[in-house]
Amino acid sequence: MAIYRMNSLSFVIGYDITDPRRLQRVHRVMCKFAAPIEYSVFLLVGSAADKDRCLLHVSELIKPGEDDVRCYPLPSRGFQNRIGRANLPAGIQWTGLPSTF
Numbered sequence: 001m002a003i004y005r006m007n008s009l010s011f012v013i014g015y016d017i018t019d020p021r022r023l024q025r026v027h028r029v030m031c032k033f034a035a036p037i038e039y040s041v042f043l044l045v046g047s048a049a050d051k052d053r054c055l056l057h058v059s060e061l062i063k064p065g066e067d068d069v070r071c072y073p074l075p076s077r078g079f080q081n082r083i084g085r086a087n088l089p090a091g092i093q094w095t096g097l098p099s100t101f
Contacts, residue, residue: 010074011044011051012037015058018066026069029057 013034017023027039033054034044044051051071058069 008045009048011071012041012074013044013071014041015069017062022061025061026058029061
């Protein structure tokens with residue numbers, strides 16, 4: 001369970017893994033650090049050290065010449081929206097991000 005702190009940063013981490021076994025392993029590791037948005041896209045809310053720790057674990061599983069992992073910082077007060085089919089009932093929105101203070 002993630003604990004949100006006022007100074008938390010948000011990162012979007014996505015990957016493209018060519019081997020199905022590596023793909024499953026990376027997905028399991030990512031679920032320990034971040035919330036899945038889509039199968040290979042995750043939202044990590046934490047410190048830069050949390051992000052570095054996550055990417056270190058992932059880097060031990062991938063093959064750099066075949067796989068691709070990308071991490072993008074999100075602005076602290078940026079626009080938040082979801083594109084695609086809604087998976088929650090009408091009138092309910094979940095961003096997965098802490099509220100702004």
